[in-house]
Amino acid sequence: MFNLFQRNTAISTKDLAEKLKEPITLLDVRTPEEYRGGHITKASNYPLNKIDRYQGKEKEVYVICQSGMRSKQAVKILKQKGYEAINVQGGMNRWQGPTRGGK
Template structure:
């Protein structure tokens, strides 16, 4: 039975860091301004308010990140309902201590 609140798989920032060397798809669902202030190098900016229109070919897992983990969870639920294999990144950029692109270092 389909559940509206079906669980979305989550991983920690540390787990995400170990996957960045792989060919993963990472969506940053923060606003473009937040994204420009600093984002993970592989991250593609698709703001939460545009996630409903997002389309991706293939069945590759989609990792979703935001600032704290709240918006990414919402985005992940929307993407899961569309049939994508989605993984939410808990803690978001607030907990990220790796390299970032953009912003002030």
């Protein structure tokens, strides 16, 4: 059922950088290849095509991808599963902080 009032919760990459100072769950929904190419240290790789099987214990999860489109889809799926999912707007394209992996 589509709820007109349910909007996708989103934060900027700048706000995410602040949030990362706390223990949070950050899911990177890009492909394993993209993830290996460079990701945020605290991010766990959980590709979009497997997100419907996600079974984390926490209620609140942050979701990132390359541009924000796949993470937006993942947030919808996670919300249907009862999570408080938050999309990182602009994704890795806008991320200014340190990354692990890649070049």
